[in-house]
Amino acid sequence: MRLELAAFPVRDVRFGATTRWRDGVLEIDPDEVLEPVRRDPLVERAELAVARPGESIRIVTIQDIIEPRVKATGRGATYPGIVGRPVETVGEGRTNRLSGFTLMTCTPPQDVKRYGLLSSFRPGTAYGDFLDMSGPGAISPWASTVNLCLLVEPVRHLDPDPANRVVQQATLAVQDQLARATLAETPAEVEVLDLTPRPGLPGFVYIHSIVSPEPIYLNPDSTLSTAVYGITRLTQPWLLHPTEVLDGAVCGSFFSGDFYRWFTWPLTNSIVLHMCRRHGIDFNFLGCIMVRTMWEEQRQKELMANRAALMATTLGAAGAIVTPTLRGQRMLDTMAVVRACEEAGVKTVLITEEEDDEDGSAPPLLVTAPDGVGLVSTGDGSAPGPFPPVQRVIGAGPIGDHWHAEQPAPHGRYGTSHLNDVWGFSRLSCVDY
Amino acid sequence: MEKPVRVVHYLNQFFGGIGGEERAQTPLEVREGPVGPGRALQQALGTKGTVVATLICGDDYVAEREEVAGPSMRDALQRYRPDLVIAGPAFDSGRYGLGCALACRVARSLGIPAVTGMYPENAAVITHRRELLAVPTGLNTTDMRSIVERMTVLGLKVVRGEPLGPALEEGYIPHGVRKLVTKDRVGYERAVEMLLARVAGRPFVSEILVQQYERVTPAPPVADLSRATIGIVVSTGIVPRGNPDHLPGARALTAGRYSIDRLPRLDVGDWESAHGGFNTKVLNTENPDYALPLATLRALEAEGAIGGIYPWIYSTVGNQTAVGPARKIGQLAAAEFRDAGVAVALQVSG
């Protein structure tokens, strides 16, 4: 498949009387853009706010981060399948993107006690659920993008799943309008991603693990995690063409019980894009294999791993880059995939966060990697700090004053993580001393 | 010019010129000035330092009689007051490695910096990793000169009080401590480069090398369970309903201690699971016994398969629990069980 990615870079955002992109400036009519969101009777409040690189801003209650994209030509719609969008196969033709820009949706955290779950996460722990736009805490890739924050508050009586659906609907309504503003304009740059194999190069696949919310929320249709064409249930691996991933075929954030992990932007903007760009130069990019994690029996984990390895060998892969989603028991599933690939003769490199080493008294990985596997560390979830006070805090719902104050250095202890970087989009890592 | 650094060198009986395996029982001897590889050491030091003395000890003696060899080394070091101790290199010799490690540890206890050199899988590295500053060596003793030079560079740096950078950059065997750094390139670029190297059969360095998992010696089997009292420990988060101790759903630091005295089973009206890492609906609406099989244990107690059930359980949540707190919880339960004469512990993991 062949996809043209047409870039419309955004240097700044202005609120105005119309919504259009011109010469790097995205003008937004907030009333127009929010109209379909506010029309939803399940939305209590919806607002927009802008956070630019270098501003003294901290963004909290982030639900997901998404780069607005729209199909200019070719089948289907971007971010397909979720909240009733078409499931037509994407990945061909031309996709317009607002580059250097994100739509950051913020919403109050869901209350999983409504599902009878005792999510009594230890109070007082600093979680990595904030982003700084300036200062020493500005270490995320989104500190250098212009971010439009969509603050959505669903009506209060909703259960977590329907509430999350309302938020996803709002996000896509806004993203569609913003991305469509490029349709009549000329892109600054067009990247042609033609993944026809070139003879003589080794074949690589990318295998990504996605946690399924099905066994957590006992709901096969739960929206509280990353979807493949809208599907989140605990299924056997999916084979996707890399350009489908760039069109958002795998999207949605994971709700871990007390905060969201933002997974949409990293899927469209980091490793898959990089591998597409290196295709035909260093290797042939043969495909993306999406494996579900959160299996509850050993034999199920093994079956999933075997299916993924068979897909890789059937495609003729010599190598695979594997990424997990979350640590804990999900890591067992991911490592089973690595092991199955190695046994099938597919050489793997695993990109992963590592466990806090507790000053040298704990091993860096929960489970041993097979001999010879290449490991790339994206750090232990911690970040250098403290993060100084900020002038402005952007977030949805009641936001505590404490967010204006200095934040302690986020630590990676007990499975917490500041960036949740399993894709390697940051430069953080750990080394031996 | 700076005052030359005073160096004491440690060698085994073989490199110290006393003899081979037949002299491995030789107690600690002290010689003035450099001996054997010490001459290469003196050359590497040049005008920056002087090998003032060499300590030589038999491999068997030092490995088997640490309690005598250690104090002898201490006396010698106190007599010569060196600024730096260099030990070995020991290559892959386990007993020589232990001797070098002992010399380094004694030096450290006196506040004297110490550097050794050995094969990274030498038993002494595995045992004393945290305390050793060791240059990695191969198995081949013909590399002596370059290894001694690397030990010297590292030693002089430590004597000057300069902080050491990452193990790979400075050329020492990792202590097993990981530190956060910012790399030049993002992770996925490094991953693609690494995979290209792997597939092409080119050398590459994995970013996570040391994987130390603690080895626990298994307890001996129980001879007669019908006379044994069983203690119960769970990480499935079983707590009295209402979670009186506020056991968290993840990242627990402590465990609850609850009485199951004379209870035939865990009743769903009285017990629940506080675990936040899996769906607890079955446990919390049907039967918490699935996570602490008390009814089954009572049946086995009644038929005499086990002697009895200890009336207190320990319960924590095994969800993203750090190793340190988990170890403390285990030690707490083990101490109580041991004092109460509980012979065996049954754990249900969650």
Next chain:
Amino acid sequence: MQVQHPCGDPKLPAEADRDLSLRIVRTALLALQTAVTGPTLFEPPSTTAAERVHAS
């Protein structure tokens, strides 16, 4: 056996469920009486000894 109910299976009829729980716990007791040198996996038998006798 699943993460959600490690010592039994609520989908089984009550008697079979009790039997499964017994097999699991008996396997744990067997492990306690067995000398091991490192991590060792003990699999609960798929049927009880009594059932196996009936079947043969």
